Amino acid sequence: xxxxxxxxxxxxxxxxxxxxxxxxxxxxxxxxxxxxxxxxxxxxxxxxxxxxxxxxxxxxxxxxxxxxxxxxxxxxxxxxxxxxxxxxxxxxxxxxxxxxxxxxxxxxxxxxxxxxxxxxxxxxxxxxxxxxxxxxxxxxxxxxxxxxxxxxxxxxxxxxxxxxxxxxxxxxxxxxxxxxxxxxxxxxxxxxxxxxxxxxxxxxxxxxxxxxxxxxxxxxxxxxxxxxxxxxxxxxxxxxxxxxxxxxxxxxxxxxxxxxxxxxxxxxxxxxxxxxxxxxxxxxxxxxxxxxxxxxxxxxxxxxxxxxxxxxxxxxxxxxxxxxxxxxxxxxxxxxxxxxxxxxxxxxxxxxxxxxxxxxxxxxxxxxxxxxxxxxxxxxxxxxxxxxxxxxxxxxxxxxxxxxxxxxxxxxxxxxxxxxxxxxxxxxxxxxxxxxxxxxxxxxxx
Numbered sequence: 001x002x003x004x005x006x007x008x009x010x011x012x013x014x015x016x017x018x019x020x021x022x023x024x025x026x027x028x029x030x031x032x033x034x035x036x037x038x039x040x041x042x043x044x045x046x047x048x049x050x051x052x053x054x055x056x057x058x059x060x061x062x063x064x065x066x067x068x069x070x071x072x073x074x075x076x077x078x079x080x081x082x083x084x085x086x087x088x089x090x091x092x093x094x095x096x097x098x099x100x101x102x103x104x105x106x107x108x109x110x111x112x113x114x115x116x117x118x119x120x121x122x123x124x125x126x127x128x129x130x131x132x133x134x135x136x137x138x139x140x141x142x143x144x145x146x147x148x149x150x151x152x153x154x155x156x157x158x159x160x161x162x163x164x165x166x167x168x169x170x171x172x173x174x175x176x177x178x179x180x181x182x183x184x185x186x187x188x189x190x191x192x193x194x195x196x197x198x199x200x201x202x203x204x205x206x207x208x209x210x211x212x213x214x215x216x217x218x219x220x221x222x223x224x225x226x227x228x229x230x231x232x233x234x235x236x237x238x239x240x241x242x243x244x245x246x247x248x249x250x251x252x253x254x255x256x257x258x259x260x261x262x263x264x265x266x267x268x269x270x271x272x273x274x275x276x277x278x279x280x281x282x283x284x285x286x287x288x289x290x291x292x293x294x295x296x297x298x299x300x301x302x303x304x305x306x307x308x309x310x311x312x313x314x315x316x317x318x319x320x321x322x323x324x325x326x327x328x329x330x331x332x333x334x335x336x337x338x339x340x341x342x343x344x345x346x347x348x349x350x351x352x353x354x355x356x357x358x359x360x361x362x363x364x365x366x367x368x369x370x371x372x373x374x375x376x377x378x379x380x381x382x383x384x385x386x387x388x389x390x391x392x393x394x395x396x397x398x399x400x401x402x403x404x405x406x407x408x409x410x411x412x413x414x415x416x417x418x419x420x421x422x423x424x425x426x427x428x429x430x431x432x433x434x435x436x437x438x439x440x441x442x443x444x445x446x
Contacts, residue, residue, distance in 0.1 A: 088117035088125045089143060097141045101221030109219065113139070121276055123187055123292070128229060136229035137216060138289070146188055154181050172385035179388035183271065187292035194220050196291040197227060198440040200270075203262045209254040209285035210261075230287035232279025239406060250284040252409035256416055258286050259400055264306075264420045266432050267297045271392030273399035295392040296445050299426035299433075300326055305393075306421050312341070312348055320344075328387040336384065339377040346370045347397050350413040359404035359413070 094115070098106040107113060112130040118138075119126040123146055129137045143149075158177055186192060200212045211230055219226035233241070235251075242248065258278075262268040270277075272293035279287045304326040311320030317337070324332060324340065345352075350359050378384050437444050 088120035089141075091115045093144065094127065094141060097144070097223060098139075101141075101224040102219065110137075119276065121290075124223075129226070131216065131219075135216075137219070137226050138213065138229045139219070140190075140225040140227070142188065142190060142223035150184050150188060154184065172383055175385055175388040176391050179391040182388075183293055183295065183392065186294075190221070190223055190225050192442075193292045194225050195440050195442050196294050197225075199268070199294075199436060199442060200262070200288065200291055202436040202439055203266050203268060204258070204288075207257055207261050209250075209283070210258040211281070211285060211287045213287075213289065227289075230279065230289060232281045232287045234279055235275050235403065235406065238280040245408070245410065247284055248407040249409050249411055251280055251286070252404050252407050252411055253416065254284060254286045255400065255403060256411075256413075258288060259396060260417075260420055263297070264302060264424065265429065266436060267299055267302050267429055268433075269295050269297070269392060269396055271295045271396055273396055273403060275403075293392070295389070296433075297389060299429040301389055302429060303424070303426050306424055308344055309348055309351060309417075309421075312345060313352055327389065329384070333381075335381055336378075339374060339381070340384070342377070343370060343374045347394075351417045352414065354412065354414040356410050356412050358408065358410050359401050 094117075098113075102109060109132070110129045111132050111134065114128045116127075117125040118128045124140050124142045127139045127141065129139050131137060154177070194215055194217065197213065197215045201214075204210050204212055213228035213230055216226040216228070232238075238251070239248070255273075255278075259270055259273065262270070270288070270291070270293065272290065277288070277290040279289065281287060304323040307319050307326070308323040311317065311323060320341065321332060321337060324337065329336075329340070350357060433444055
């Protein structure tokens with residue numbers, strides 16, 4: 001892996017600070033001085049700045065952009081393009097990266113290799129290629145100096161969290177920072193991600209309408225992953241071409257299984273459901289294409305997710321307390337539990353009703369309003385430190401909820417959920433984990 005240099009981190013601090021300083025000043029001028037700006041141009045400038053910086057700061061924008069109505073339309077429209085269309089590195093970079101991973105004669109190992117990137121994101125870009133025997137490939141190359149950029153951005157994120165903590169004590173972000181740090185460092189490990197592709201092949205091999213690419217191991221390296229090219233459309237393009245609710249519901253069903261079969265059968269979740277990580281085929285099946293952001297949970301944590309659901313369904317508060325304690329919430333009081341349950345009831349709401357319904361009722365601001373209410377109430381009682389596992393669980397739940405909202409899907413989510421959890425057994429999940437992790441030579445995190 002490339003070195004994490006002190007000089008490189010210093011340059012990154014300056015670059016990030018300079019980039020956001022000017023853009024923030026323009027917004028402040030509009031808000032406090034009445035200096036009008038062209039929001040479309042400003043949103044485009046923000047997109048270009050984030051795409052040029054790459055790294056973690058861009059991933060934050062990706063998460064926010066997936067939540068309907070969380071941003072003015074000018075901004076969400078531009079930031080959504082970051083999902084799969086960030087500014088790419090040059091052909092000179094590609095040649096250097098490929099030579100470093102496969103040797104100076106790297107091009108002779110392909111029958112074709114596109115000079116122009118087909119997709120570019122926060123940590124790397126993808127080029128379409130062909131093997132010597134004609135198989136179409138997606139070759140994912142990590143950008144230069146990403147370890148330095150990630151470490152620098154994580155330091156700045158810690159500083160931002162400290163400032164935020166001064167005026168909003170509802171959420172202690174310490175564990176959140178630690179969790180994001182661990183997952184982002186894992187995303188830089190392309191050899192690990194290659195094994196996670198194999199893991200998902202094992203996990204989803206019996207799940208219909210979810211496609212995982214084949215890995216071409218002889219064309220992989222520390223900063224290069226070569227996998228089968230999967231044809232499909234980005235979600236928003238698919239929606240524009242398919243107005244029938246039956247087709248949209250089918251996509252939603254397939255998305256639901258793609259994310260939650262791994263969780264409830266194997267204790268694994270894909271923590272990054274942003275729009276650049278999958279495409280949709282003509283038959284409404286799902287192509288999963290990025291496997292860097294994977295979270296593994298202990299069986300007891302997954303059991304806690306199910307316990308909290310049944311505590312809300314059956315009005316069993318003691319079971320809810322048991323779930324929160326299992327996850328590591330401490331100093332629980334009735335008041336704190338009531339506040340935590342505000343958010344839990346919002347997340348679980350579609351699962352609790354045995355009927356066909358959209359993923360959420362009300363307008364797109366509802367989730368944000370609920371989160372704000374929870375923050376206000378937690379601040380009154382001194383705040384709470386969420387367990388680190390909640391970072392990607394929440395991210396997946398909200399991200400998928402926004403996908404289902406974009407699809408305008410109407411499904412009996414309750415029945416779908418019960419198809420996955422009925423008969424759940426911690427021992428079976430543990431055995432499933434051990435079997436698939438051993439098969440792909442991955443360690444189960446402690």
